[in-house]
Amino acid sequence: MAFSADELRVLRRALAIALHPTPLADEDIQDCHRLADSLDEATHEAGRLRAFLLADLVRYRDALPGSATGYLELLQDVLAVGYDPRPEDLAALRTLRGHPAGPAVLARCQDLAERSVRARLALRTAPAPRTRLLALPGGRAADEPRPQPKPKPEPAQPHPKEPVPGERPVPKPSEVFPPRRRPQPPAERLAAG
Structure with missing residues (x-):
């Protein structure tokens, strides 16, 4: 600019x-x-x-392979402005290995694609910054022995078949969706005649 x-x-x-x-x-x-x-x-x-x-x-x-020269020139232009090559570009460049500029552009694109993947993985694996300070080391409390907290007993899990007190039981499908009754055909009247 x-x-x-x-x-x-x-x-x-x-x-x-x-x-x-x-x-x-x-x-x-x-x-x-x-x-x-x-x-x-x-x-x-x-x-x-x-x-x-x-x-x-x-x-x-x-339009490859007919547009090989134009594709390679345009790809180099967009790489210069920060384009990350995509898998389609790498596949297309592998088909252009016979072109004089093909192998060099392929090597450059493979290098850029690898850097891009590494950068994305580094962002995913980087630990999130801590937002809260939980404790400060030192002070008088650091010299005193700390009592170990007692582990809390885990609550007993109810048996799946036993109803849990205070909870509504899960209704059966037949209770929620009663069977449909088929309509009865109207009774035929016999006419005297």
Whole structure:
């Protein structure tokens, strides 16, 4: 992302104000708002461009092997902006080993995919930070012997067939859904005649 000279001037002033808070003039506030709007627009446009590139990458990958050169170039472009190769990309690159650039791009993608998997696993296995301090070591209580707490006896588990006092028994299906009675056909009347 590139800034114009005006945007850099506003950014410098905003950083200076953040470091040394002072009252702002209305013009400075408006400049900061315009800069924020420009940054939002640039971020939105970058997101749109990334989505377009990724959709284009899928189209090129689906058209392989005829689009090998275009696919490899586009894949290198999206890798440069932080794209993590997917299993489909690795499978497609394995089919392009005969292409001059295929093996090098495959090696790079395998390395990036491995780093990405390791980073995700590290996040999953990292212990959550403790939010509460339960006890502080030291003090007078640290010198005194502590009595060991007595284990609490476990409550006796009732037998599954025995009803637990105070609980309603589970109804049988026939009690909840009584059998349906079939309607009886109307009795035929014999007419005298």
